[in-house]
Amino acid sequence: MRILGFICVFGLMLSCKNEKVDEPIPTPENQIKVTVQPYFGSEKLYLDSIFTFSDGNQIKFTDIKFYFSELTNDNSVQLIDAAFFNYRQKGISFISKPGNYSDFSTLKGFLGVHNDNHKDPSAFPNDSPLNIMNTDGMHWGWNPGYSFVQIEAKADTLNDGNLNFDHTIVFHVGTDQFLQNVNYSNLNWQSIGNYTHQLAFKLDMKEVFEINSQPINIKTEFMTHSSAGQEALSLKVIQNFKTALNPM
Amino acid sequence: MKSVFLLFIGIIIFLSCKKEKVGHQTTPYVLEIPSHFPSMIIPEDNPMTVEGVALGRRLFYEKMLSGDNSMSCASCHSPSAAFSDTAQFSTGIDKQKGTRNSMALFNLGWQNYFFWDGRSATLEEQILQPVPNPIEMHQSWKDAVSKLSADISYKNDFFFAFNTKEFDSTHVSKAIAQFLRTLISGSSKYDVMYKHSNNMTLSTSENITLQTVTPEEWAGYDLFKSLNGADCFHCHNGPLMQVEKFSNNGLDASFTDIGRGAITNNSNDNGKFKVPSLRNIALSAPYMHDGRFQNLDQVINHYSNGVQQSATIDPKMEFAFQGGVQLDTQQKSLLKAFLITLTDYEFINNPKFKAP
Numbered sequence: 001m002r003i004l005g006f007i008c009v010f011g012l013m014l015s016c017k018n019e020k021v022d023e024p025i026p027t028p029e030n031q032i033k034v035t036v037q038p039y040f041g042s043e044k045l046y047l048d049s050i051f052t053f054s055d056g057n058q059i060k061f062t063d064i065k066f067y068f069s070e071l072t073n074d075n076s077v078q079l080i081d082a083a084f085f086n087y088r089q090k091g092i093s094f095i096s097k098p099g100n101y102s103d104f105s106t107l108k109g110f111l112g113v114h115n116d117n118h119k120d121p122s123a124f125p126n127d128s129p130l131n132i133m134n135t136d137g138m139h140w141g142w143n144p145g146y147s148f149v150q151i152e153a154k155a156d157t158l159n160d161g162n163l164n165f166d167h168t169i170v171f172h173v174g175t176d177q178f179l180q181n182v183n184y185s186n187l188n189w190q191s192i193g194n195y196t197h198q199l200a201f202k203l204d205m206k207e208v209f210e211i212n213s214q215p216i217n218i219k220t221e222f223m224t225h226s227s228a229g230q231e232a233l234s235l236k237v238i239q240n241f242k243t244a245l246n247p248m
Numbered sequence: 249m250k251s252v253f254l255l256f257i258g259i260i261i262f263l264s265c266k267k268e269k270v271g272h273q274t275t276p277y278v279l280e281i282p283s284h285f286p287s288m289i290i291p292e293d294n295p296m297t298v299e300g301v302a303l304g305r306r307l308f309y310e311k312m313l314s315g316d317n318s319m320s321c322a323s324c325h326s327p328s329a330a331f332s333d334t335a336q337f338s339t340g341i342d343k344q345k346g347t348r349n350s351m352a353l354f355n356l357g358w359q360n361y362f363f364w365d366g367r368s369a370t371l372e373e374q375i376l377q378p379v380p381n382p383i384e385m386h387q388s389w390k391d392a393v394s395k396l397s398a399d400i401s402y403k404n405d406f407f408f409a410f411n412t413k414e415f416d417s418t419h420v421s422k423a424i425a426q427f428l429r430t431l432i433s434g435s436s437k438y439d440v441m442y443k444h445s446n447n448m449t450l451s452t453s454e455n456i457t458l459q460t461v462t463p464e465e466w467a468g469y470d471l472f473k474s475l476n477g478a479d480c481f482h483c484h485n486g487p488l489m490q491v492e493k494f495s496n497n498g499l500d501a502s503f504t505d506i507g508r509g510a511i512t513n514n515s516n517d518n519g520k521f522k523v524p525s526l527r528n529i530a531l532s533a534p535y536m537h538d539g540r541f542q543n544l545d546q547v548i549n550h551y552s553n554g555v556q557q558s559a560t561i562d563p564k565m566e567f568a569f570q571g572g573v574q575l576d577t578q579q580k581s582l583l584k585a586f587l588i589t590l591t592d593y594e595f596i597n598n599p600k601f602k603a604p
């Protein structure tokens with residue numbers, strides 16, 4: 001009878017399901033987000049919508065894209081090696097990664113692609129914004145490298161009351177000579193919950209064209225691919241773009 | 249007492265037995281990706297296997313997938329035409345025709361949108377559409393699977409590929425997707441030109457090919473890339489010869505087929521269609537979403553001086569205001585010479601891609 005009892009206990013032990021032991025809750029990882037909100041003056045800018053310049057010319061933006069590279073704080077702690085803003089495909093989202101916002105009260109780096117500009121665009125990891133599959137037309141071939149800023153739009157410059165957006169604006173600025181340094185300080189990171197802090201940039205596209213120091217006349221300055229002979233407009237576009245892009 | 253004891257022993261043995269899953273172990277398939285291509289992202293729920301690729305190849309050429317057993321995928325995607333159709337519009341089993349030209353099939357593992365309007369986001373999803381389409385293969389998936397299930401060799405093939413005795417349309421699409429992902433085209437004369445231009449190491453055979461590139465082909469390549477020349481480069485570049493996006497390339501001033509706009513319900517997308525790769529372009533006539541151009545000369549003429557303005561025309565069609573890029577006769581000839589270098593004979597003649 002004792003043997004029977006022993007067997008019963010033994011059988012019960014073997015037939016018991018392994019109960020899952022609760023694992024310790026991992027400490028949440030801090031997250032960093034950077035957004036870029038395009039504006040046209042004080043209005044939020046939406047692609048394919050009509051906006052009016054001070055001179056009455058009207059414009060519909062169809063694409064706004066740019067690269068930042070080698071963003072670090074003042075102590076060379078890297079935030080990210082490259083980031084790609086693509087308003088049509090990704091909206092205002094720019095950077096999203098684990099990190100501690102308090103490490104980045106300042107940021108410096110490049111508007112454009114610096115060290116990686118002439119590397120094999122197929123060789124970057126699949127999740128890299130520099131991988132050829134993720135560039136959405138921002139790569140020109142290895143010699144010229146990446147396009148740093150692309151602005152595409154259609155304008156109506158006739159001011160005759162009829163909407164006719166047949167004036168194409170294509171600003172494709174790249175090549176090493178147009179690379180721009182960027183430097184931002186006193187950054188205002190905001191907590192948005194879930195251990196995430198966000199830094200918001202404002203990109204004022206009206207300022208890109210109407211900046212006092214070097215305005216762009218879209219009737220005569222409407223196309224550049226950074227080729228020979230297009231240096232002046234290329235430089236103007238990327239400098240104005242840099243000026244118009246600021247942390248909020 | 250003894251019988252009770254034996255009963256308990258039996259129960260214990262029964263309970264303590266681990267369930268061993270009996271099944272077939274698949275063999276991983278290693279893709280041959282050209283050195284100048286990015287890596288291919290394979291869906292986690294459809295890993296590449298030797299068995300799956302072999303089954304997919306068989307299914308691609310399988311006429312039982314059509315209602316009257318007269319058509320397979322290959323009927324509208326012929327290997328000799330870079331897996332496209334030489335007809336402007338393909339004819340289905342009921343002699344009905346569609347309104348769009350069959351797209352060429354290669355390098356599909358690097359695509360994020362399928363069909364001219366991009367209505368499918370995955371290859372597996374795209375494959376599910378032609379079988380039940382009334383103007384194409386016109387057969388329910390239930391009937392298609394029933395026919396395949398009646399064939400013992402298919403039952404075996406599905407078992408070996410997916411470790412299942414009961415298969416359905418998702419297994420069919422997964423197998424065909426695996427086969428289609430092997431259709432990699434990266435061995436044309438253009439590839440050698442691309443690699444040479446970018447200082448990549450060439451193999452012995454590639455060096456021999458490089459010596460055969462004519463001055464006209466190089467000049468055509470320069471023209472292709474020139475932003476003040478043919479300006480093709482904006483939408484067709486890189487190892488895939490394509491920027492994957494939707495674009496209105498100025499075919500019409502008004503649209504009978506609104507393309508991407510019908511999918512997004514956004515009028516800003518009207519008249520836009522997926523930008524195709526130009527690889528094997530000399531083999532995949534007719535051209536454009538509606539197959540309106542019969543040959544490369546007509547295509548070049550369109551971009552040269554046939555471009556139509558419309559509300560959604562791509563801003564990258566920078567010379568639309570003058571009808572196009574205005575190439576002269578010699579430039580057109582050089583451009584055509586370059587376009588022919590995109591033909592990948594190794595791909596077209598690869599026995600692994602032909603009917604088993």
